[in-house]
Amino acid sequence: MSSNEEEKLLSYNGEVLIFQLSQGDLAKEGTAKTCRLRVRRMTFNRSTSTFIQKSTGIFSMHGEYSGFEMICCSCAADFRTGINLPCVVIRRNKKKSVFKYFLLLLHSSNEFEQRMNFTLDYEMKDDIKILNGPSILWRHNRTSFYISSQNDTIVSAPVEFSSIKWAGEVENLGTILFGVGEPHSTNRESSERSSKSDYAVWGTEFYAYSVESQKILSGSYFLPHAYGSVVTCIHICATKVVNTVLRISLIALTQKNQLIWFQDGIPKNLCQLPFQDPCALQVMASDGGDLLYIVSFRSSDVCAIWKKNFQVASKWQKVKSVLVDDFVGTGTEQLLLDFKDTFNTDCLTSFKITDLVDVNYSNDAFDPMENDLFEHNLQENYSLTVQALERRLQIGLTNIQELQKHLLLKERVLSKSCKALVGLVQGKAYIPPYEEKDILVSLCGEKKQLPHSLKEKSSDTYHDSEHVIEKMWYRVLEDHLVVGVEIKNSFLSFLNDVTLSLLMDQVCTSNPPIIQCKNSVIKLDKVSFPATLSSPCETESVAKRIKLTLHNKERKNSFHDQSSDANCIQVFTVVTALSPLLAFHNFCCIVMLHARWGENSGRFGETCTVPCGKLSLSIEDISSGKYSVTLPEKNKPLKEPMEDLCTLLAVFHKFCFQITSPDCTLTSVKIWLLRHMECETVKEFPDSFLCKSLGALNGTLFSWKQKSPFEGILTVY
Incomplete structure (x- = not known):
């Protein structure tokens, strides 16, 4: 061209x-x-x-x-x-x-x-x-x-849209424009008084405008208000009017690189996309009867997502254009990917046609017979595999029936157990009917669920949490909610296999669901001891030239980790995704601690469950940054060193490196972190270093533990 x-x-x-x-x-x-x-x-x-x-x-x-x-x-x-x-x-x-x-x-x-x-x-x-x-x-x-x-005739809409997310025809409503605009109640005086963070969330609102009737419809039928600033593109799947109420099913792309399915304004399912900055969305009906969502990205990447399980089916890169149609003539739709060709700028010089099931064509010059062999093998193997598949289907149907009975029993157990657990947290005794006692399993054990020393102090669950739990806190880091719990030192020796769980505490739900999350244990030393024999002002080149002496060898055998339990902080953290919780304007959950107690408790020891408290989080808190952890600027410490540092350690990816030097002492690792990596020591925790240099390493955490003058462990978060 x-x-x-x-x-x-x-x-x-x-x-x-x-x-x-x-x-x-x-x-x-x-x-x-x-x-x-x-x-x-x-x-x-x-x-x-x-x-x-x-x-x-x-x-x-x-x-x-x-x-x-x-x-x-x-x-x-x-x-x-x-x-x-x-x-x-x-x-x-x-x-x-x-x-x-x-x-x-x-x-x-x-x-x-x-x-x-x-x-x-x-x-x-x-x-x-x-x-x-x-x-x-x-x-x-x-x-x-x-x-x-x-x-x-050119007609203008009375709504001032800052962006139009979708335009098309809706049954019984005609041509509809759906986009984001300022709310009617927002004026300049109120927006000037409100903070920038509040205006970013509440200064936008979804609207739908009917061109034929020239009426403005509320966007609550389509999407929740909280998604006004993050949704980039939508596709309306189905619409109908039931008892004069508009019911809409749609899928949306967000700036968080997510694909979300909404039913009547309520999020139902979510898929994290494999690439950044999604910009376009198409729907394809596959040969198997399921739908595929085709997402295009500004980086010329494309991915396909199954509707049945919201999982990524396939992904491609360096795509020039994406088309959906029946190109092969099979009666169902296929996907046509036109790839960028560095040697030829014309269209359809490098392409692929697929439905991710049976159809797969490509003009790949390195394997021109791939498609013919694929179709030939399908026809040849069909008669050989159909009988085996029929036998497997019969066995599978029997197993499915048994699984259905087992799942029904599990649902009954979970439903009744959740009611009993909520009653325990609220201090109410839950007495099940006689016919339900045989399916309930105790989650908390009997009265002897805590150590004897604790029983002497109190008997009810509320006081138990006061004696066991030292402190509970929570922070927000990007798209993560982190909850931390500290246990009093007098109980650390009694508790083993400690985990945390989060239970939804919403009025609209009778059975509070358990939130999917990830547990971790973080130990921090408050005191740092000199790790080398040399002065800290020595440079790396001088330190590396120090040779071994007899005095060094004697010190090596007597050098151990000198941190004591009194100077060590142990925090149990739980991390969960924040995006699915944005559907609730005011989110509240209960934090539960589960452990085995006893000084010699093994895998079959007595179990205990302690309520740590409740946490509540609103969109106003998130937008104002009340609980947010942000990387501080240079020469400025963290606002809450312990909580903020534990939040970063719980969310960041961890890599450990064992550094040994058999011939020279390690005298300059901390100097290298402070000078060359432009790190700063975290207040109260001198073994932790936060990188504040400009570039890709900004915000990286380093932890240096020196076992001896010749060996140490560098942990990178």
Whole structure:
């Protein structure tokens, strides 16, 4: 493709339409310019695994001193016939600040029809979409405009959208524009008084505007308010009106690189995407009856996600364009990936067609017979495997029936156990009916669930937590909620296998679910002892030249970890994802501690459960940074050294390195961290170093434990 040509791809009835806009040369007088829009219809040949040109069409445009540009292309229904036809929007720059726009329809005879033209004194840039009619939607200076080929009149929406997330037709409502705008109750005076963090969350609101009825609908039918600042793109799956109430199922992409399924404004499922910055979303019906969500990223990456389990099915990189249609002619949809080719800039020179089940075609030059062998093996092995599959299905059906009975019993046990556990936390005795006693299993043991010393002090659960728990705290770090619990030193020797769990404490749920989380134990030394015989001001080059002496060897045998239990802090932490909890405006949960007690308790020792307390977190707290941990600037310490440091250690990835030097003493590791790595010692914990240098290592934590003058362990978080 030459430098003065522009190219776009569009799928239509199993064909690939390649639109090429070529700028012609100026006339001799220099007053006119010719531009040609060419379309090539390409069909896929299964025998050769290549695309073949079926037909072509040309549309010529003329203008004075003007440049033509292809804005977008899409398929839309023509209101005269109701048939979907390919549409192309062309822009012509007539003068310095005058732009003329054309909408062209492509018919089956490859003839272009100009259905619409209008002139603007500005350039369309934001949220340009082609809708049925055909009609054009765009946004300029927070105002949305709409023009249809039925009346050729530009209409503006009364809602000031900062961005349009979706536009299309909804049953019983007509054409709907769905986007984000300022709430009606927000004015400049109130926004000036409110903080920036509050305005970032509450200064936006979802709206839906009906073009036909010219009415504004509440966005609560679509998405929760808290997602207004993070959702980047949505796709409406299904809509219906039940008892005058609008019910909507949709999927959305977020700035947190997530794909979320919403049902009637409530999040139902979530998938963490494998790449950064998602920008587009398509839906494909696979041969197996399940749906695939195709997500495109600004980095030219693409991934496919199964609807049935919200797991990533496959991912690709260096993709130029993605199309969904029945290219092979099997009656179901496939995915066409057009890859970037460094040796050829034309379209469809490097592609792949797949439905992630049976269809798999590629024009890979290194394995041209891959697809033929694949189809041949499928037919040959079909008769050999069908009988074995039938036998396995019969056995599988029997196992499924047994599993269903087992799952029903488990559900009953969990339901009743949760009620008993909530009653225990609230100080209420739960007495099950006689027929339920046989399925309940005690989670907390009998009265002898804590050490004897504790029994003498108190008998009820509330006082137990006061005597056992020294402190409970919680922090927010990016998309993580971290809860920490400190146990009093007098009980550390009695408790083993300590874990924490989080239980939802919501009024709307009768059986509080357990939140999925990750446990860890963190030990911190308050006092740091000299680890070398040399002065700390010695440089690394001098320290490495110190040779072994007899005195060094004697010191090596007597050098041990001198930290005592009195100078060591032991914190038990639990980490969970914060994003699924954003659906609740005020989130509250109960923190429970589980352990085995006794000085010689083994794997079969007595168990105990201690409630540590409740924590509550609201979106206002998150937006204001009340519990957030942020990396401090240079020469500024952490606000809460112990809690903030434990939060970083619980979330960060951990790597341990054993450093040994058989010939020279290790005298300069801390100097290397402080000087060369630009680290600063964490207050109260001199063995922990926080890197504050600019670059990729900013925020990295180092921990140096020197076992002897010749050996130490460097831990990198």
